[in-house]
Amino acid sequence: MVVMSDATSTFVQESQEDIQKLNNALLDLEDDPESSDAIETVFRVAHNLKGNFGVMGYTSASNLAHAIEDLLDCIRDGELAVTPERMDLIFSGVDLLEQMVDEISETGETETDPESTIAAIRASIDDETAADDSADDGETPDDNRDVPTEALADAIELEDAEDVYRIILELEDTGSPQVDAMFVIDSTKDEYDFVRTAPEGEAIESGEFDASFDAYVTTAGDVDSDDIETFYEENRYVDAVAVERITDVVVAEQTGETADEDDGDDSSLNHSSNEVESIRVNVEQIDQLYNQVEEMVTSRIKLRKIIEGSGLVEAEDELEEHGKITASLQDTVLEIRLVPLKKIVGNFPRVVRDLAREQDKEIDFQMEGVDIEMDRSILNELSDPLMHLIRNAVDHGIESPEERERKGKPREGTIRLVGERDRDRVSVTVEDDGGGLDVEKIRNKAVEQGIMGEDEVKLLDDSEVYDLIFHPGFSTTDEVTEVSGRGVGMDVVNQVVRGVDGSINVESEPDEGTSITLMLPVSVAIVRVLFVTVGDETYGVPIKNIDEISEFEDVTVESVEGQSTITHDNRVYPLLSLGDRLDVPDAEHTTDDMVVRIKDSVRQVCLRCSDVVGQEEVVIKPFEGVLSGAPGISGASVLGEGEVVMILDVDTL
Known part of the structure; x- marks a missing residue:
């Protein structure tokens, strides 16, 4: 490039x-x-x-x-x-x-x-x-050269000590007169208060002028015709220029009187200037700034470990202040990186229109809440999955007009994309009023494709059956179309969403439609985590997911159908041993002395670990490649000493 x-x-x-x-x-x-x-x-x-x-x-x-x-x-x-x-x-x-x-x-x-x-x-x-x-x-371009003074008077609101000039421009023969003219006009706008041209701008853009045209400008009184001529003569596109001062005529048109050139006072103009409220910044510069913030967070962890136990109270106070500044800078940079959802879905209406015409379907596509903002890196990952969901909805969700009529439905189907924000999470839903997912067909295909056994698949409830469409290569269609195949590619959608610490929920009703919701973080992951040990290994659990920490000896463990459980407030929580789940070497020779209970809104479960060793804000880097979407792990963090710590994804553990 x-x-x-x-x-x-x-x-x-x-x-x-x-x-x-x-x-x-x-x-x-x-x-x-x-x-x-x-x-x-x-x-x-x-x-x-x-x-x-x-x-x-x-x-x-x-x-x-x-x-x-x-x-x-x-x-x-x-x-x-x-x-x-x-x-x-x-x-x-x-x-x-x-x-x-x-x-x-x-x-x-x-x-x-x-x-x-x-x-x-x-x-x-x-x-x-x-x-x-x-x-x-009717007229040749030259017929439009002379602009009536009343038209100029309507276009100009004169301030004190302003003059109006008519500038007659002749252009060099470069072979691109309209392009040259537009450059000249842009230069004029930069230098003077531009009013209009004759012929008007549209005619000049179209080349409808005879190698010359007029420009009308206003200037403050300290600029004279010699200055204007000099400015244009130095312009590389202009071959000749003449200047005519026409202030008296224009003022007379505005006031109904003849203006006296000497009547004005000598006071200078107080032109109000607009403050610059926004600038364009290359995204690479923003990414570089964010990377530097990440390094500051990691450096702070290292400093804390150096200072801890040193007894230097002043140093600890300064470190605390440093942490506040870093957190504020982090928030500012994250806000800068936020981009509206509409940036990646703006072309979806056109996509739906073209696909519907190809398939002779009638579809009303609606978008709501697309002004919500998310981190640019997350949006970049989200573009292809959302496009796949939209194409699936057109291809397999919405029925043909004739089939919809047979079902007693309107000929025109509806697809909606809806974005909503709830604190630090965003939901993006793609829903259609089409045929819905066929639960029994999905069960049969899962058995046919060797994904699950017949007895096993019968035990699944509908929501668990819907999750089968995210299995790699799964499809309910015998022939995959060029547009999509419901299920084909959905594993990639799931993988991408999980890779950015998101989740997917599917709901469907026969002949009423399907709704697929992606739950995603607003910004990239710098989060406070609790460090826990399992044997000789250390893992991080996001603090936002934790409800309570207890010593193992303070809880009552019961066995329900072979599963260890803990009861809290009359609710039963499965107790998972991190050593077993993460296959930690020699975990059976260590003592699991701590229990971490996860918030019900995340997952109704308790985690058993060896010890709890502190908490810290860390930068979580999602895995890429073969490790992307690995169940139970959302990413990794590099601590101050260079130690790599895995961050647990409790929802998929």
Whole structure:
């Protein structure tokens, strides 16, 4: 990937955002062709894309965006109707623009040739309409050069000591007049208070001017025409310039009187300046900052161990203050890394629309709560799993219109993506009102594929049966489609979600639909953990999961069907020996003297360990590769001395 300039990087980011806006606005237009808001939004975004491509010198992309804009203009004027075929054509053009932006992002250039798509779009515009449009233009570009003073007066709110100038610009012959013109206009906006051009901006962007155009600007009184001429003569795109001061005329139009140039006082202007409230920061810089915070957390652990027992009270106080500062910095950095869910699901409406058309299905796709924010690294991991759930819902969840009618359901199915936040956790649910999961079919397939025995699978309740779809390679379909296969790939979804300390819940009802909810952390894991020993090994248990710590001799252990249990507040808790569950060497030769009871909201269970040796805030690094999603382990942490400690995932232990 090439290193892009700041201007190109900004252009790519803004173009990607505009293309997503355009896709969603087009979907709104397709859903409601009479919506004036939808068509205006579509037209405005397409126009913006065209201008940006032109200014950056990507002529072929600008030409394609221009063709799309012209087609949309005909729709806006009522000359062409919104039809599925016409919308397909527009969407294909938008897809091509997206492809070209991706190429620019990768190489700084685009090699895609859009001429065939441009020709198809132009052909779809009625010849008579195009001829009428040409006839309606009426004037040559030069006819639009002189702007009535009342139009300028309406556009300008003059302050004291401001002058208005008309600047006549002639451009060099570089072969790209509209691109050069846009650079000149941008330079003008940077230097002066820009009012308008003649011809207007749209005509200049389209190249509808004869090698020259006029710009109207306002300046403070300490700038004269010589300064303006010098500024433009130094511009590499400008061949000649003339300046005409027209303040008197404009002021007269505003006040109804003739302005006296000498009437104003000599006081300088108090222009209010807008404070910069946001800046663009490269994500690599944010990641680097976060890595440094992680190192500070690890360093603090090492410092604490050095200071403990030293008797240096002042040092302990300073370390405590250091901890507060680190925690505050950590919170700030985590907030910076938060990104709205809509960043990764913004293109989902378009995906559903295209898949539904491919399968001749009628689907109403809805998104709610997509403004909730999550850590960027978690969102990056979540993109593909959510896409898979959406494709599954279209392919296997929603029935064909005919089948839905036979069931007494509306022809149009509904798929909803809903995001919700509850303190430090986020839930993202994909639900449909389709056919639902067939419990018996899943049971039979599990036996057929050798996942479970026939007697064993009969003992599973429905929720446990639903979990079988996450088994690697499991599928209830005899033929996997190109879109999806319910079950095929769900093991990857489960693996990714578990890898970011998340969980999955599945609910389904026959002929009513399926709901799959992903429960995820808001931010990456810097958490306070309790360190426990099992034999000679040390493990960490997140403190947020712990309800109570007891000595083994203070609890009463009973055996229920061969399982050791502890009763607390009339509730029975299975007692798991960490030594046995984690297969710790020589664990049977050690004494398990401590019991850790887990919160009921996490899992109704107690853990037996050798000892409890303290607590600390640590950085949890999720495992990757073959260890990713390993049951019972959520990741690892490196302590101050370089010791690696496994962090337990109590839910899957």
